[in-house]
Amino acid sequence: MATILAVDDSASMRQMVSFTLKGAGYDVVEAVDGVDALNKAKTQAFDCVVTDVNMPNKDGIALIRDLRSLPNYKFTPMLMLTTESGADKKQQGKDAGATGWIVKPFNPEQLLKTIQKVLG
Amino acid sequence: MAIDMAQFHQVFFEESFEGLDAMESGLLNLDMGDVNVDDINTIFRAAHSIKGGSGTFGFTAVSDFTHVMETLLDEMRDGRRKVTQTAVNVLLGSVDCLREMLQAIKDGDTIDPAAVGAHKQALDQELAHPGQATAAIASASSSTMTQQPRPPAVDNDQPAVIGWTIAFSPHLDLLKTGNEPVRMFRELATLGELTSTVDLQGLPDLFDLDPEECHLSWKLVLNGAVSPDAIDEVFAWVEGECDLARMPIHGEHPAAPPAMTIPAQDAPRPPLPASIPSDGKDAKKDDTKASGKASNSIRVDTSKIDTLINMVGELVITQSMLSLIGDRFEVNKLDQLKNGLSQLERHTRELQESVMNIRMLPISFVFSRFPRLAHDLSSKLGKKVELKLVGEHTEVDKTVVELLSDPLVHLVRNSLDHGIEMPDIRSAVGKPETGTVTLDAYHRGGNIVIEVRDDGKGLDKDKLRAKAIEKGLIEPDAVLSDKQTYELIFMPGFSTAEALTDISGRGVGMDVVRRNIQALGGNIDIASELGKGSTIAIHLPLTLAILDGQSIAVGDETYIVPLGAIIESINITDDRVNRVAGKGETFLLRGEYLPIIRMHDIFNVASAKAKRLTEGLLVVVEGQGLRCGLFVDDLLGQQQVVIKSLEANYRRIEGVSGATILGDGSVALILDIPGLMRLAHQ
Numbered sequence: 001m002a003t004i005l006a007v008d009d010s011a012s013m014r015q016m017v018s019f020t021l022k023g024a025g026y027d028v029v030e031a032v033d034g035v036d037a038l039n040k041a042k043t044q045a046f047d048c049v050v051t052d053v054n055m056p057n058k059d060g061i062a063l064i065r066d067l068r069s070l071p072n073y074k075f076t077p078m079l080m081l082t083t084e085s086g087a088d089k090k091q092q093g094k095d096a097g098a099t100g101w102i103v104k105p106f107n108p109e110q111l112l113k114t115i116q117k118v119l120g
Numbered sequence: 121m122a123i124d125m126a127q128f129h130q131v132f133f134e135e136s137f138e139g140l141d142a143m144e145s146g147l148l149n150l151d152m153g154d155v156n157v158d159d160i161n162t163i164f165r166a167a168h169s170i171k172g173g174s175g176t177f178g179f180t181a182v183s184d185f186t187h188v189m190e191t192l193l194d195e196m197r198d199g200r201r202k203v204t205q206t207a208v209n210v211l212l213g214s215v216d217c218l219r220e221m222l223q224a225i226k227d228g229d230t231i232d233p234a235a236v237g238a239h240k241q242a243l244d245q246e247l248a249h250p251g252q253a254t255a256a257i258a259s260a261s262s263s264t265m266t267q268q269p270r271p272p273a274v275d276n277d278q279p280a281v282i283g284w285t286i287a288f289s290p291h292l293d294l295l296k297t298g299n300e301p302v303r304m305f306r307e308l309a310t311l312g313e314l315t316s317t318v319d320l321q322g323l324p325d326l327f328d329l330d331p332e333e334c335h336l337s338w339k340l341v342l343n344g345a346v347s348p349d350a351i352d353e354v355f356a357w358v359e360g361e362c363d364l365a366r367m368p369i370h371g372e373h374p375a376a377p378p379a380m381t382i383p384a385q386d387a388p389r390p391p392l393p394a395s396i397p398s399d400g401k402d403a404k405k406d407d408t409k410a411s412g413k414a415s416n417s418i419r420v421d422t423s424k425i426d427t428l429i430n431m432v433g434e435l436v437i438t439q440s441m442l443s444l445i446g447d448r449f450e451v452n453k454l455d456q457l458k459n460g461l462s463q464l465e466r467h468t469r470e471l472q473e474s475v476m477n478i479r480m481l482p483i484s485f486v487f488s489r490f491p492r493l494a495h496d497l498s499s500k501l502g503k504k505v506e507l508k509l510v511g512e513h514t515e516v517d518k519t520v521v522e523l524l525s526d527p528l529v530h531l532v533r534n535s536l537d538h539g540i541e542m543p544d545i546r547s548a549v550g551k552p553e554t555g556t557v558t559l560d561a562y563h564r565g566g567n568i569v570i571e572v573r574d575d576g577k578g579l580d581k582d583k584l585r586a587k588a589i590e591k592g593l594i595e596p597d598a599v600l601s602d603k604q605t606y607e608l609i610f611m612p613g614f615s616t617a618e619a620l621t622d623i624s625g626r627g628v629g630m631d632v633v634r635r636n637i638q639a640l641g642g643n644i645d646i647a648s649e650l651g652k653g654s655t656i657a658i659h660l661p662l663t664l665a666i667l668d669g670q671s672i673a674v675g676d677e678t679y680i681v682p683l684g685a686i687i688e689s690i691n692i693t694d695d696r697v698n699r700v701a702g703k704g705e706t707f708l709l710r711g712e713y714l715p716i717i718r719m720h721d722i723f724n725v726a727s728a729k730a731k732r733l734t735e736g737l738l739v740v741v742e743g744q745g746l747r748c749g750l751f752v753d754d755l756l757g758q759q760q761v762v763i764k765s766l767e768a769n770y771r772r773i774e775g776v777s778g779a780t781i782l783g784d785g786s787v788a789l790i791l792d793i794p795g796l797m798r799l800a801h802q
Binding site (some may be wrong): 009010011012014016019020023052054055056068074075076077078081082083093094095098099100101104105106107108109117118 | 165175360427
């Protein structure tokens with residue numbers, strides 16, 4: 001089964017994402033911000049990255065940009081969790097190499113459906 | 121099928137309250153003259169997280185409210201809006217409002233719509249202030265906030281659409297964002313019957329081919345009454361990365377019934393494992409259980425837990441070593457056994473220390489609420505006050521932290537209200553206009569000391585004295601030392617403020633503060649200099665459960681003296697003992713006359729060995745600033761003792777703060793030094 005990196009500085013969102021994906025049989029590794037995520041991505045291979053945008057240390061967009069420049073993550077699906085107010089964030093994310101986004105607030109079913117969409 | 125979201129609520133509340141605290145302190149620290157973008161960003165991020173979380177977990181009232189705050193903060197962050205004191209005050213008010221909303225939700229109470237409405241109106245007003253346009257944006261986007269996920273769109277205007285032809289030409293870079301045409305086709309196929317034709321014309325020669333680029337394009341035919349929105353949603357992520365054209369196919373048949381339209385949202389859902397509670401009743405039960413537990417839970421630094429696990433590991437090794445020796449014991453292994461036992465003792469002690477350490481919280485848990493208090497209060501009083509926090513990382517037992525809050529609030533209020541003068545008065549006497557109140561915490565001996573210092577007007581001894589005489593608390597001819605005069609403010613029924621203000625005069629006097637501190641096993645004292653300021657110091661034991669004690673022997677009885685109270689222990693020589701008729705005995709120590717308290721007299725111990733002073737020892741102790749000597753038979757050892765309450769098991773006894781069980785199973789009383797002095801005085 002695929003392994004997913006879930007990045008969010010909010011513990012409750014992280015738990016919710018992680019719980020939902022694990023419940024569907026995915027392996028999930030959690031990271032608390034962009035720096036943490038990047039370190040984890042360098043030591044372990046992930047099939048998909050789901051990241052919050054607004055985070056301390058390194059935000060989601062910078063994280064996606066950094067990950068995309070790594071050879072192992074050239075084609076890896078990377079999704080941003082973003083709010084509807086962040087229309088320009090979506091574009092910034094796309095420019096950084098994001099595959100797509102999930103609009104907050106979302107429910108576990110929407111999350112799962114999107115993940116299954118990109119992971120097949 | 122639904123995942124029980126209630127299980128995440130506890131964490132959400134915890135982090136939201138933390139976020140609110142961060143917002144509050146961030147707002148209070150904003151420097152109007154020179155606003156740091158990073159600071160605003162931190163505040164914004166906290167608001168943003170609360171909004172995201174509350175939306176996800178279904179608390180729409182909270183996410184709506186936070187949205188307005190977020191808009192305001194966003195404009196400040198971009199520099200579109202100036203950071204003003206009014207805006208900060210409105211935001212601070214909103215933080216309070218949010219905190220109450222979240223608390224209400226957490227406790228299962230209803231939110232007061234009037235209060236929320238008032239705060240929201242204040243926010244809207246603040247938003248509208250610089251221009252109408254921003255207000256329009258705010259209200260427009262907040263109304264989209266409340267929108268439910270888009271309902272399945274059925275295009276009624278074109279009933280005859282039976283399918284679509286789609287021309288899809290990805291740009292070369294499409295694959296580089298992790299998007300995959302096959303994935304999109306698979307998704308389209310869930311909407312209707314899909315046929316695809318690939319166009320290879322764009323494919324370069326093999327030598328020129330970059331395998332990481334997408335050179336293919338497709339012609340797709342999707343059969344079925346699919347809404348255009350559903351198709352757009354499939355391609356939403358690659359908008360701008362491809363050329364896309366979709367053309368409806370019109371058929372002669374009437375439109376397919378709406379039930380056949382399968383928009384993305386209603387696509388077959390994957391099954392979830394059975395372990396997820398799907399029963400609403402279960403969810404409710406878990407929720408209440410979780411919230412009931414909240415007040416008794418404690419957040420512990422992981423490093424503390426790691427230490428603990430290490431210690432347990434050591435203990436297990438020692439234990440297995442000892443049992444190895446015990447299995448085949450021979451006399452020549454005695455040394456090994458002794459070694460093992462002393463190791464066991466050391467590890468047990470370390471383990472105990474690390475367990476106790478878990479209960480320790482930094483005092484910043486209490487201090488963190490004071491910047492806000494000082495900010496609000498000083499603006500209300502028209503005073504300029506700077507609050508300094510020192511030693512915030514000093515750790516105290518969780519119970520102490522919780523009980524310390526109220527007395528400290530009272531003291532800080534007093535300092536602001538009665539201590540610090542108005543700016544004009546301050547500058548008239550040559551002080552800086554801005555007064556300083558310092559909260560300082562530090563460890564001393566086995567105690568934690570918390571000081572509330574101000575550079576205000578200080579206590580007026582003559583005024584205190586006159587007041588006390590007027591209230592009939594002391595005799596007009598009473599002779600009082602400076603210290604005793606200051607202590608007057610701790611007497612019940614004493615208040616020096618000419619008029620009670622709504623800030624300090626809440627009917628709770630300093631006597632209550634002192635009683636609360638004493639109930640925690642601590643004491644409080646005061647120092648002041650007229651015109652220069654006052655210092656009130658609270659001394660508290662580090663923990664309420666364990667005490668470092670010195671065992672002393674009086675006849676067959678053993679007593680425990682708190683180690684922190686002991687200054688020294690000395691032999692008594694007759695030439696330094698004075699007997700004052702009717703007032704007992706004193707011992708001259710370095711020019712100071714110490715009252716001698718004979719323990720065997722006070723506690724009626726008939727078996728005492730030392731009846732004459734030269735036969736025993738004098739333990740010099742200090743309590744509430746007073747010293748005396750305890751006359752005992754002998755000193756035994758120092759040890760940590762677990763405090764058992766006497767009041768809970770028997771009744772309160774003056775001079776005794778509790779009891780403990782010694783290693784041999786016997787009971788020893790723990791002495792309360794100030795109480796003992798009072799007892800001896802009678």
